[in-house]
Amino acid sequence: MSRENNEPKKSRFRTARGWVALACVAFVLAGMAFHVGVGTPSAFGIQQISAICPLGALETMAGAKGVMLHPLLLFVLVAVLIALVGKAFCAWMCPVPWLQKFFRPKKRGVAAKGGAGHDVPAKGGAGLDSWAKGDAGREASESSVPGYDIPASCGNPDAGSAQAKPLAVSAAQAVESGGKQAACSPSACAACAGAAACAKVLAPIGGKRDGVQLDSRHAVLMGTLASAAVFGFPVFCLVCPVGLTFATIIGLWNLVQFNEPSWALIIFPIVLIAEVTVLRKWCSKICPISALVSLLSNLNVTLRPRVRTDVCLRSRGVDCHACVDACPEQLDPHSRRIPECSKCGKCVEACPAKAISIKLLK
Amino acid sequence: MDDQPSITRRGVLVGAGAVASMFAVGGVAYALEGEDRGLLRPPGAQDEAHFRATCMKCNRCETACPQRCLRTGVLEDGVLNWRTPIMDFHRGVCDFCGICEDVCPAGSIAGAHDPAQVIGIAVVDRERCIAWSQGGCQVCVDVCPYGAIVLDDANRPVVDQAKCNGCGACENACPSNSYLAFAGGTDRGINVRSAGKEA
Numbered sequence: 001m002s003r004e005n006n007e008p009k010k011s012r013f014r015t016a017r018g019w020v021a022l023a024c025v026a027f028v029l030a031g032m033a034f035h036v037g038v039g040t041p042s043a044f045g046i047q048q049i050s051a052i053c054p055l056g057a058l059e060t061m062a063g064a065k066g067v068m069l070h071p072l073l074l075f076v077l078v079a080v081l082i083a084l085v086g087k088a089f090c091a092w093m094c095p096v097p098w099l100q101k102f103f104r105p106k107k108r109g110v111a112a113k114g115g116a117g118h119d120v121p122a123k124g125g126a127g128l129d130s131w132a133k134g135d136a137g138r139e140a141s142e143s144s145v146p147g148y149d150i151p152a153s154c155g156n157p158d159a160g161s162a163q164a165k166p167l168a169v170s171a172a173q174a175v176e177s178g179g180k181q182a183a184c185s186p187s188a189c190a191a192c193a194g195a196a197a198c199a200k201v202l203a204p205i206g207g208k209r210d211g212v213q214l215d216s217r218h219a220v221l222m223g224t225l226a227s228a229a230v231f232g233f234p235v236f237c238l239v240c241p242v243g244l245t246f247a248t249i250i251g252l253w254n255l256v257q258f259n260e261p262s263w264a265l266i267i268f269p270i271v272l273i274a275e276v277t278v279l280r281k282w283c284s285k286i287c288p289i290s291a292l293v294s295l296l297s298n299l300n301v302t303l304r305p306r307v308r309t310d311v312c313l314r315s316r317g318v319d320c321h322a323c324v325d326a327c328p329e330q331l332d333p334h335s336r337r338i339p340e341c342s343k344c345g346k347c348v349e350a351c352p353a354k355a356i357s358i359k360l361l362k
Numbered sequence: 363m364d365d366q367p368s369i370t371r372r373g374v375l376v377g378a379g380a381v382a383s384m385f386a387v388g389g390v391a392y393a394l395e396g397e398d399r400g401l402l403r404p405p406g407a408q409d410e411a412h413f414r415a416t417c418m419k420c421n422r423c424e425t426a427c428p429q430r431c432l433r434t435g436v437l438e439d440g441v442l443n444w445r446t447p448i449m450d451f452h453r454g455v456c457d458f459c460g461i462c463e464d465v466c467p468a469g470s471i472a473g474a475h476d477p478a479q480v481i482g483i484a485v486v487d488r489e490r491c492i493a494w495s496q497g498g499c500q501v502c503v504d505v506c507p508y509g510a511i512v513l514d515d516a517n518r519p520v521v522d523q524a525k526c527n528g529c530g531a532c533e534n535a536c537p538s539n540s541y542l543a544f545a546g547g548t549d550r551g552i553n554v555r556s557a558g559k560e561a
Contacts, residue, residue: 028421037426042418043467052467056418060468063415068469071416215370219377220384227381227388233414233442235388243419247445250421250434263437264444285373286380 013345020092028246032253040246041093042237043074053242054078054296055224055289059234062225079296086300087293087329091344095245096283097328099276202314205321207331209284209340212298217284217291224288236288241275244268284329298339303358305333305347311355326350391441399440400556402449402482402528404432404462406473408557416470419445423462423471429454431530432462449481451530451554456481458529477508482528482554484511484521490538491551493518502532502552511552519552528554 024041031038036046043050052074061067082089091097227235237243251264275282283290305323312334313320324332326346331338333347333356348356398410404423407413424432424447431454435443449456460475473479484502492499493513502519503511510525511532519532538544538551 031421031425035425035428035430037422037461037465039420039422039425039465039467042420043422045422045465045467048464050420050422050465050467053418053420056420056468060416060418060470064412064469065415068416070469071467074467216373216375216377216380219374220380223377223381223384227384228415230385231388231392232411233388233391234418235384235391237418238391238441238444239384239387243445246421247419250445254434258433260436267437281376285376 011346011349013349017092017344018098021095021098024093024095025246025249028249029253032250032257040250041242042246049077050074051078051081053289054082055221055240055292056234056237058225058292059228059236062228063232063234065229082293082296083299084302085343086297086303087290087340087342088303089293089342090283090290091328091342094242094289096241096276096287099241099245099272100280100282103273103276104280202317202319204334205314205324205332207324207327207329207335207338209330209338210332210335211337211339213294213340215285217287218295220286221288221291239271239275240289241272241282242289244272248272294340297341300339302361303343304338304341305343305345305356306359307334307351308355308357309334311353312351313353313355320352322350322352323347323356395440395442398556398559399443400559401435401439401443401446402554402556404447404449404471404474405456405458405479405481405527406463406476407471408480413446413470414442416468417446418468420467421445422465422467423447426461426465427454428459428461429457431456431534449528449530449554451533452548452550455531455534456529477527477529480527480557481530482556483523483526484528484530484532484552485555486519486521486552487538487549490542490544490549491519491536492538492541494551495542499537499551501535501537505531505535507531521552528557530554 024044027038027044028040030036031040038044038046039050042053042056045051048070052071054075057071057075057078060071224236245268247264248268251262251268254260254262255265279286307323309315314334323334324330324347326349327333328344328346329338329340329342331341333341343358345358348358401410403410403413421434424434431449431451432447433450433453435446435448437444439446439448447462458475458477458479463471463474486494488494497517500513500517500519503513507529508525508527510522510527511519512522514520532552533550533554536550536552539548
C-alpha cells in the first residue's frame with residue numbers, strides 16, 4: 001500500500017473508468033459487427049432484457065401517452081440497478097466527462113472552490129495531479145511550507161507512510177491553511193492522548209451538493225417529459241449527448257461497413273461539441289438523465305465512499321479537505337447522505353491518509 | 363456562493379432556458395417532418411405515430427436483425443426518423459422472426475412474429491422491370507414465399523396485393539439493376555412501398 005503510494009502512478013480508478021468506457025464502445029461495435037444486438041447505452045441488453053435508458057423509457061411513455069408492460073418492467077429493473085450502484089453511470093459509462101476532458105482540456109486555474117459536477121474537472125484534476133507528482137509537492141511542503149505535518153506520536157502505523165507524503169492538496173493550500181492549525185496544532189495533538197480529542201474540534205467540511213438535490217436539472221427533466229408528451233416523440237433523445245456520441249460511432253461504422261457517408265458524421269459531433277463546450281455545466285445543471293438517476297439514487301445505500309474517521313487526518317486536527325476538493329460532484333464523503341455520488345473514486349485516491357474506501361455495504 | 367437551498371434563481375433560469383430550447387428543438391423537428399414519408403418500418407411498427415413516440419433510437423433492432431434488413435435512418439429520411447430503424451431490402455429479407463420485437467426495449471414493435479403483418483406492398487416498376495421492358499425474367503415470381511406475384515398473359519409479374527406482406531424477397535432478388543442501367547435512384551424492377559403509398 002505504501003509502495004503504491006510512493007510511485008507517481010496514474011489513478012487506478014481513472015484507468016478502470018477508461019476501460020469501462022472503452023468496453024461500452026467495444027460492445028456497440030461488436031453488436032454491429034456480429035449482429036448480436038447488444039445495442040447502445042440507450043438499452044444495452046440481450047434478447048428481451050435490457051438496461052433501458054430510464055429517461056428514454058419515461059419519455060416514450062409520455063410520448064405514447066400510455067404505459068407499456070415491457071418498457072415498464074425494464075424501467076423497474078433499471079431503477080433497482082440504480083438503487084444498487086447509485087449514479088455510477090455518470091462516472092463510469094457516460095461519455096460526456098471524457099468529451100469534456102477532450103474538448104476542454106484547459107484546467108481553469110485554481111478557481112474558486114468547487115466546479116460543477118464533472119463539468120469542471122479542474123479542481124479535482126489538479127488535486128490528483130499534485131498527488132501524482134507527489135514528491136515534488138512533498139519537497140515543496142517540507143522546504144518552504146510546513147504543510148500538514150503530523151507528529152509521529154499522533155499517527156497510527158498506517159498513516160505513518162502517508163504522513164511523510166505530500167499531504168497534498170497543494171502548496172498553495174498548505175500556505176493558506178498555515179500548516180499548523182490554530183485550533184489543533186500538531187503539538188497540541190501530540191499532547192493529546194489520541195486522535196479522538198482533536199476530532200471534535202474540526203467542523204465537518206461539507207460538500208456543496210451533499211444531500212438530496214433538486215435543481216435546474218430536475219426542471220429540465222420535467223421539460224423533457226413535457227416536450228415528449230406535447231410533440232409525441234422523445235425530443236431530448238434528438239440532442240442527448242450519450243445518444244449522439246454513439247450515433248456518431250454508428251455513423252462511422254456505416255461509413256466503413258456500407259460506404260454510406262451521412263450528415264450524422266458532421267452534425268452530431270457539432271451538436272455534441274457545442275453541448276460540452278458551450279453548456280459547460282451540462283452534468284450538474286442541465287442533464288435530465290443525471291436528474292432522474294439522482295432521484296432514483298436517493299435509494300442507494302451500497303458502494304458508497306466511506307471515511308475511516310480514525311485514519312482521516314481531520315481526526316488528527318489537520319484541516320485536510322483533499323477529498324472534497326477532488327470530488328467532481330462537490331460532495332463530502334464524510335457526509336451521511338450523498339446521493340449525487342457517482343462512485344468515481346477520486347476521493348479515494350485523493351485522500352492522503354488512505355482513509356476512504358468504497359464500501360459494498362454500510 | 364449560494365448555499366444550502368439547491369433551487370436558486372440562477373438554477374430556475376438555467377432550467378427554464380434549457381426547457382425552452384428543448385421545446386424549440388421539438389417544434390422545429392416537428393415542423394420539418396411534414397407529411398408521412400412512407401418509410402418502411404419493422405413488421406408490427408406500422409402505426410407511425412406510436413412508433414415515433416416510442417422509438418428511442420437505441421439501435422438494438424438494427425443490430426439484432428439476423429436477416430440484416432434494417433438500416434439506421436439518416437437525415438435524408440427526416441429529422442425525426444434520423445437514427446430510427448428502416449427496412450432495407452437491398453440488404454436482406456424479412457422472415458418475420460420477431461427478434462426485432464423481442465429486443466425492442468420500448469415496445470415500439472408489436473406482432474413482428476406474424477407474417478400477416480403488412481410491412482408494405484411490392485410494386486412493380488414497369489420501366490425498370492426486366493420482364494416488363496424486355497421479357498424473360500421471373501425471378502421475383504419464383505422467390506416470393508407467399509405466392510403473391512403471378513405472371514400475366516404476357517409473362518410479366520403482377521403483385522396480388524391481398525397476399526403481399528412486403529417481406530422484400532422480390533426486391534432483394536430483383537436483378538434489374540445488375541442487368542440494366544438506370545439514371546437516378548437505387549430502385550429495382552420491383553420495390554416494396556409503404557401500404558397506401560403504392561402508387
